[in-house]
Amino acid sequence: MSNLSPAYMDLAYRPDLRVLFLRWTRQTTSQELRAAYDQTLELARQEQAGRWLIDLRRRSLADPADFAWIVHDVRARLAQGVAGAEHRIAYLVTPNNAPTILGRLAELEPDIPAAVRTAVAFRIFTEEHTALEWLQA
Incomplete structure (x- = not known):
């Protein structure tokens, strides 16, 4: 591991x-989040890991600008950087x-290129x- x-x-x-786990242990600054x-x-x-579980239960949500960066930029970089894998990101959140x-995803999804939406x-x-x-699955 x-x-x-x-x-x-x-x-x-x-x-x-065959899963990459990212578990937040506390609230972060924007700089820490991006790093x-x-x-x-x-x-x-x-590791050629295209499937991620991101556990957000120990922190509050990222601000909208950082969330948009994740949905747009990180998603596109994952699609480009890990070849030959089906890409899935599961966000584990509190109810x-x-x-x-x-709601944030629904607002951002239409602006994401179809190729990236399909890839990740x-x-x-x-x-x-x-x-x-x-x-x-």
Whole structure:
């Protein structure tokens, strides 16, 4: 298992599951958030990991500008950087945050190029086992 863990996150790739896990351990600044996603993309490239579980339950939501950056830029970089894999990102959230994230995604999705939307699927989950089932399907 590959593991990189700054103080604000736990980042690991599980080859037995073929899933990259990013678990936030506290609220982050915009700079930390962007650095974490850069690290996540680098680990994904190294491991050719196209399926991610991102656990947001220990932090509040990213501000709208950072969320848009994730949905647009990180998603496109994953599609380009990890070849030959089906790309899926499962966001694990609290039930209270699920409607907000779903609303933000609905607003941003029309602006994302169809090729990127098709290449990297996003889904929101409130239960980890359901997210893992989807990632491994």
